[in-house]
Every structure is written in C-alpha cells, then in structure tokens.
Amino acid sequence: MNTRADQLKAIERLLNIMDDLREKCPWDRKQTLESLRHLTIEEVYELGDAILDNNLEEVKKELGDVLLHIVFYSKIGSEKKVFDIADVANSIGDKLIDRHPHIYGDVKVKDEDEVKKNWEALKLKEGKTSVLEGVPKSLPAMVKASRIQDKVAGVGFDWEQDSQVLEKVNEELNELSIEVKEKNHDKIEAEFGDVLFSMINYARFLGINPEDALERTNKKFIKRFKFLEQNTKAEGKDLNQLSLEEMDVYWEKAKLKE
Structure with missing residues (x-):
C-alpha cells in the first residue's frame, strides 16, 4: 500500500x-x-x-x-x-x-450503543433543536425511515426486544387487512406505510439494512426473470403467449441454478 x-x-x-x-x-x-x-x-x-x-x-x-x-x-x-x-x-x-470524547477526551463508554447516545447528545449541545434535524428531506423514503429510527434510538426512544417489534409488525399488518376490506384508499395507504415503517424498524433489530436487503431481492428477481426471457426465446416461444404456470416452470429452473 x-x-x-x-x-x-x-x-x-x-x-x-x-x-x-x-x-x-x-x-x-x-x-x-x-x-x-x-x-x-x-x-x-x-x-x-x-x-x-x-x-x-x-x-x-x-x-x-x-x-x-x-x-x-x-x-x-x-x-x-x-x-x-x-x-x-x-x-x-x-x-x-468533538464527537469522540471517549477517544480525544476523558469520557468512558462501554459499548457502541453508548457511543451513539453520546453522539446524538453532543449534536444537541452544538445547537441542534431536534435529533431528527440532520435527516435530509430529500432522502428516499426507505433510507429516511431507517435514519429516523437510528437517530431516535440513539436517545433511548426504542423497543427493548426484537419480539416486541415483530408484534408491532403483525399489529400493523392486521390494521392494514382491516382497511383493505373497507376499501378506503387513503387509509390503506396510511396503514401500508405503517407496515413498511415497522418492517424497517424490525430490520434494524435483526442487524439488517433494509435498503440492501430489498436491493438484493431486486437483483435476484432480475436475474431470474432474464433467465426466463432468455430460455423462452431460445426455445422459440413468445413470452407474451405463455401462461403463468408455464412461466413458473422456467422460474423454478432459474432458482435451481442459483
């Protein structure tokens, strides 16, 4: 190097x-x-x-x-x-x-969580009026939700166990299903947003980056669908003319090749 x-x-x-x-x-x-x-x-x-x-x-x-x-x-x-x-x-x-007094000062910390809490507390002392002030307005919604949750957790506003978060996910899913039955578009959208927000929070508790997880699935889907397209074309078939069941045969083959 x-x-x-x-x-x-x-x-x-x-x-x-x-x-x-x-x-x-x-x-x-x-x-x-x-x-x-x-x-x-x-x-x-x-x-x-x-x-x-x-x-x-x-x-x-x-x-x-x-x-x-x-x-x-x-x-x-x-x-x-x-x-x-x-x-x-x-x-x-x-x-x-300034934000690492445990390295450049005499502050003692026991783990990463304490470092994050000190970080947010120091930002407030610098003149920030809210721990959420540093979340850019133009961030994509999923990334923004993740950053919001990280920041409020940094000041102790958080669940204690991942099982509690999963319960919240299920609660939000139940509320969504109720609104779907009522067919109220605005309420469906609101509840769907709550489901996504709770899932993103659950990802944090599982140590998963939701953006990376979704992009991984995107890449997997693209790879499988391209396999379907290529093999359909190689066999002289028109993708538009295939039934969903026929497409699924190629889809399963694509999964086996991974």
Missing part, C-alpha cells in the same frame, strides 16, 4: 488537475454547485451498487468519482472565497474530535 506521503501527493495531484480543468476545460468551467448536485447523487448510487456487488475494483473507481466531486465543490467554494478543501477537511476533523 501507499505511504502517507504518497497519499498526500496523490491528493495534491488531484487538486492541481482540478485547477487545470476549472481554468481550461469549457465543461468544467461552466459547472456550479447546483449543476453538480444530481451528478453527485448518481455517483453515490453507483458507489452503492459496487459495494453491494462486492466489486472492490469498482468501489475504488467510484470512490474516485465521489472524491472528484468533493474536490470540485471545494474548488468552487474557494473561487467564491467561502471555503476550500482545507476548510472542508478541518471541519470534519474538528467534528470527529
């Missing part, structure tokens, strides 16, 4: 490249904080895909793309004379030191 000196040299090289691009490239010169925003979100999702695929070579490349965006934003900040890459690094460095 590279030495710390090599690592710092590589970062300096990237900063110099960014300076050149911002000065000489028409596309790079045109970019703003706002124009880069959706591209950054896309890059983070691509990083997430690489992590789920356990493709470390792709993880390295996607991390590079994300790092480029951090450098890009910092360059724009320096042009506006508001902040630069040093300010960005110092800001997160200071925050990490």
Whole structure:
C-alpha cells in the first residue's frame, strides 16, 4: 500500500488537475454547485451498487468519482472565497474530535450503543433543536425511515426486544387487512406505510439494512426473470403467449441454478 506521503501527493495531484480543468476545460468551467448536485447523487448510487456487488475494483473507481466531486465543490467554494478543501477537511476533523470524547477526551463508554447516545447528545449541545434535524428531506423514503429510527434510538426512544417489534409488525399488518376490506384508499395507504415503517424498524433489530436487503431481492428477481426471457426465446416461444404456470416452470429452473 501507499505511504502517507504518497497519499498526500496523490491528493495534491488531484487538486492541481482540478485547477487545470476549472481554468481550461469549457465543461468544467461552466459547472456550479447546483449543476453538480444530481451528478453527485448518481455517483453515490453507483458507489452503492459496487459495494453491494462486492466489486472492490469498482468501489475504488467510484470512490474516485465521489472524491472528484468533493474536490470540485471545494474548488468552487474557494473561487467564491467561502471555503476550500482545507476548510472542508478541518471541519470534519474538528467534528470527529468533538464527537469522540471517549477517544480525544476523558469520557468512558462501554459499548457502541453508548457511543451513539453520546453522539446524538453532543449534536444537541452544538445547537441542534431536534435529533431528527440532520435527516435530509430529500432522502428516499426507505433510507429516511431507517435514519429516523437510528437517530431516535440513539436517545433511548426504542423497543427493548426484537419480539416486541415483530408484534408491532403483525399489529400493523392486521390494521392494514382491516382497511383493505373497507376499501378506503387513503387509509390503506396510511396503514401500508405503517407496515413498511415497522418492517424497517424490525430490520434494524435483526442487524439488517433494509435498503440492501430489498436491493438484493431486486437483483435476484432480475436475474431470474432474464433467465426466463432468455430460455423462452431460445426455445422459440413468445413470452407474451405463455401462461403463468408455464412461466413458473422456467422460474423454478432459474432458482435451481442459483
């Protein structure tokens, strides 16, 4: 692996490249904080895909793309004379030191749970008015629900046992089934949301990331359905003309190949 000196040299090289691009490239010169925003979100999702695929070579490349965006934003900040890459690094460095008094101070903690509780308490002391203040409004709903539950659990608002959470899941499912029978769309939607929220909470108690779990199922479904499509076509059959029972034969074959 590279030495710390090599690592710092590589970062300096990237900063110099960014300076050149911002000065000489028409596309790079045109970019703003706002124009880069959706591209950054896309890059983070691509990083997430690489992590789920356990493709470390792709993880390295996607991390590079994300790092480029951090450098890009910092360059724009320096042009506006508001902040630069040093300010960005110092800001997160200071925050990490302040929020880890068990490492950089004399606070004692016994486990991860205490670390998380201290983290949320320290954020409130920094001027936050709510432990939920740091949850981005634009997060996808599933990710947002997971972060909300993590944060409130950090201040002790939580179930004690996973069996209690499972009971809540079943309770919400029963309430959903009642509204389905009543055929009230708004109430069905509300109860369906409660079911999802409780399932996401249950995933946390099981040590499962619900987003990763669902994406794993997505990938599995896509793989099986493509197998169905390919084998149907190879046998000269039209997928649209097959019955559900006939499709299920290929589906079961796909499962056996996993």
